[in-house]
Amino acid sequence: MSQSTLRRLLSTARYEVLPTAGIVERIEEYVAPGREITVTASTGLTLEATLSTAEQLQALGFRAVPHLAARMIHGRPELTEVVDRLAEAAVDRIFVPAGDATPPAGGYVGAHDLLVDLSSMAAPFRHIGVSAYPESHPIIPDDVTVQAMWDKRDYATHLVSNLCFDPALIASWVGRVRSRGIELPLVLGIAGKVELGKLARVATKIGVGESTRFLRKNTATFTRMAKPGGYNPRKFLDKIGPVLDDPDMGVAGLHVYTFNQIKDTEVWRRKQLAALGGAEEVSTAW
Template sequence: MRDDPATLTRLLSTVRYEVIPTATVESRVRDAVPPDVTVTVTASPTKGLEPTLDLTERLAAAGYRVVPHVAARLLAGEAHLAEVVDRLVRAGVSDVFVPAGDADPPLGPYDAALPVLAQLSALGNPFPRVGITGYPESHPSIEDDITIQSMWDKRRHATYIVSNLCFDPRVIARWAVRVRRRQVPLPLFLGLAGPIDRAKLLGVATKIGVGESTRFVTRHPSWFARLAVPGGYTPDSLIRNVAKALRSPEVGLTGLHIFTFNQLAETERWRQDLLARYAR
């Protein structure tokens, strides 16, 4: 089956770059990321929400569309959530991503995303756009039937879904079909790892912290195995194969959520090269 340049161009034109709040990432964003690309900012289970909020405020002031990760397990309670909401609204943020997060134990009473989503609704839906996580593959610590029920429950509070990392286009396609069969109509963003080599990834992992790096490796051992083999993983081949598997407009993807691991210049160069290729 041939590639569909129009679909691939649309996906590559509707992208979100996920970044990790480190000391140098703001300058990397300013140097490499066009203003029409949305930047999402992760939350660290060891450093808390403050680095996420601080970077979000600075990038928003610079004119970027910024989506902070408001991890449920990093919230101390309703008062803390209200403070975070007020701070983000004052910064001009209109889109948040609400995962459960990895902090163990949780900082406060929230151990999952749904209670935080419900509280945001109770606060009058201060953000027009709210994202949640989808799991094409099994969650490492949550049963599949729970994630399915959770997505159904969260659909009332969210406006879009970002798929977690998965490297099998057939699995991703089957998951997207199942989401629609469950009558969940939310737009779907394909989460995928960007074009990063193993040495650079390990360098970023060192900056993130040993604990978080260990958690990432534990959850995604197949990715590291693929990175060790030349040609074992390329994001463009994954996008092409997923697009081929999802021809139905009722199931199609809205855009791409790219895990950049702060390799922003490389990611943007890769995206522009692909856009130029499909334009030809």
């Protein structure tokens, strides 16, 4: 991978966090304003936690990206309220996953349903991300996720991929996405500088039922990190370098799953950039 590609991706990398108590203060302490911070939505932490965390981050000068999990929203009236609230907070970017709420809170069974309603509103969002799955979803069949990505392409500005620790699989998957005619920029999901013990502690903060789902969905993370040598994000990026360098693959940026280990991830990112030299970029490609 070229140094210019790595510098660009590390400079513009955005972080994903869970809206647990104290996370805003930790972000403010360790991360400079202007970075894009996405805030997850989960039934254990409530949609209110997601929205209020996003509002606080936006007010502090970060570019907040709340997750609007379709299955957590009761219907168009609540969606309208959420849109108005985010507009008031000057939030202009969102991520729309289906979410895990079972049964759904209302009429939105998946992300596409919410996106259709959203498209008919005077919503302020310039950036709308949707999910992409290099590996099989733990609940949804592969053919359904592939079709969903195709259906959502006209309502979104970019794709955000779920975690995957297999460089060869990522390479083949991105190629297949492009061969299907899906041209949306891809923000590639990678794990940050995460320690196993801290990851387990994060899981305990989001409720017993939610923790079970968290651990099941992130089994690959635990397995990978438990191996000798653990997980090294820089080595992982080097292994997928050809994909990152290839403009036809359309990798516009990095979506770093921090699991709330903000300090460790930000220190790692800055160290990598310092070794590369040059100034950070501040624009967002997607």
